Amino acid sequence: MAILKTQAREKGYFNVPVWEQAFRCVELVAAPALAFYLLSQGGWLAVAGCVLLAVHYPRTAYLGHDLAHNHWGPRDDAKPTLMLRAVSLFQGFGATWWVEKHELHHSFPNACRMKDGVLTPIDGDIDSVPWIVWDKSLVKYNDTARKTTFEKLLAHIMPRFQVPLFFPLLSIARFNWSWQSIETAARKERNIEAALCVAHWVVGMTLAGMLTPGAAWTGWLWFLTAQLFGGFILAFVFVLNHTGMEVYDANEAQGFYDRQARSTRNTPSSVVLDWMTGGLNSQIEHHMFPTMARRNLPKMREATRRAMVECGYAYEELKNGEAMRAVMGALSEAARA
Template sequence: MKTEAREKGYFNVPLWEQAFRCAELVGVPALAFYLLSQGGFAAFVGFVVLGLHYPRTAYLGHDLAHNQWGPRDDAKPRFMLRAVALLQGFGSHWWVEKHELHHAFPNACKKSEDGILTPIDGDIDSVPWIVWDKSLVEYNELAATSPWKAKLFLTMRRLQVLLFFPLLSMARFNWSWQSIETAFRVNKSLEGALCVAHWVIGLTLAGFLTPGPVWTGWLWFAATQLLGGFILAFVFVLNHTGMEIYDATEAKGFYDRQARSTRNTPSSLFFDWLTGGLNSQIEHHMFPTMARRNLSKMRDATRKAMLECGYAYEELGNREAMQAVLGALTDAAKA
């Protein structure tokens, strides 16, 4: 299948698309800040434009880190990753290692000597904010190193369904902070400085361009971060949350690990655009270097091959997928 897809050019990101992504990366924020300067309804439109743009920029960083524009250490991808760090606020060094581990072992855990499931996939570990599955309750309880932390963790878990959507909105702040902390810790000072500059420049421009008091521009900029973070986190949780959390030693190889814990959601021109093609998450896990606009073209062949080989191939509507997510969170909250 990979050979056929390569012959069809599905792994190629043509130069026209690369040029478009570059123009989008710079042009959309410029438009959003211009609309802010006009005030009123135009500023609201600018808020929506920039909020929608942040996930789009994250998808571009995702493409680059997956070597879809060539090896990420080559000059062009390296330059683009720095541009994304500035215009997105995320850095690749925080993201790449944990994301590649996620691709190898989605939703996977190892068992400690006490028999407690410990996440291999860091994307299912959000201590103390969210316990993603009831099988991880013991692991999260052990992370509480003092009585007050134990009370905090328990309270957060009990309220996590109620707080879930507000917490999704805060995702960009958390990811950006982790990017900055990681970059400086691993001596990638330029990357860290670019991530910091995202906030400094954004707040400065928003405060300067807003026709109202400075604080209204700052509020506008913060609101775009909340909207962008919510959309991006919403897209991500539908892909794996509410699926099996398993002991990696019990899985039967790479394809079994993907089938156990990865789902697709509906494909359409709108959904493919909004999710950056990651609604075809199964195909992305099977072919991570494939250009994301081609992932949906592989759905039928991938489904057929996986079912013929005895693997699961889960496809749910967005509502059903979110119900599965909230069901898992509810079970963990009650555990």
């Protein structure tokens, strides 16, 4: 992997060209501006605007993901800092909560540790109880993790219905992420970030209510529908990468590469799929080279596969339908456990 990383750096795969940075800045502003303009026209144009705004949200999340992974330079530098604040405004959730959680995920994807005889998640992405139990090995954790009577009740009821409720739960993911972003930024006194995340909702609801040709509530419904659809797209992309892969005790893994191979899968690559997923369909390569510009990740697939197989690691690549069946199978097993 060190050799591959050196070769990729020599080819410029870690660089995001200035033209691409400029395009992403234009996209960040132009997409929601056009969406709100279409809302003001009413009818089917408003529906098209809702879809455009929904697609804009995962696209903006991918930009925030790039910035947090230092693709535009160290994220504490002036330009990435400014752009992360812009993402907070246009996205509704910020980097402070996400960075800490996501960097732990990259180090220990799907990993757990034994704590008082219970397999307890290290990776926060699989710690979603009482709402979802991602793997049957986490059922005992689900039963013991929550303390209040309400949480215990949810932890008892929700897993039994998590398969039919899964897609609706994905749709409300953005609201949860935004709330956690605001709460974490405020708690850590990142007041500008918290204010920008709040402003996303206040400004968005205000503009939607003012610009809609109908009653204000139709604009508010338009805005919230875009949020739901956008959250669904983003969460759908994420669950294909790790859900249904092995959930394991980190002490039993043989180092960094073994942890990645156990728990990370790729899905098919094409121009359209790479655009829709922000390049995260090449998830294995992203975990091996997290600071690599994501548009170059597909170029590393074959070399990475050969290297991992040669070193005795798994390299899982499934079609999108197969990956979703693996996800639903894991959720179903957890619901029955």
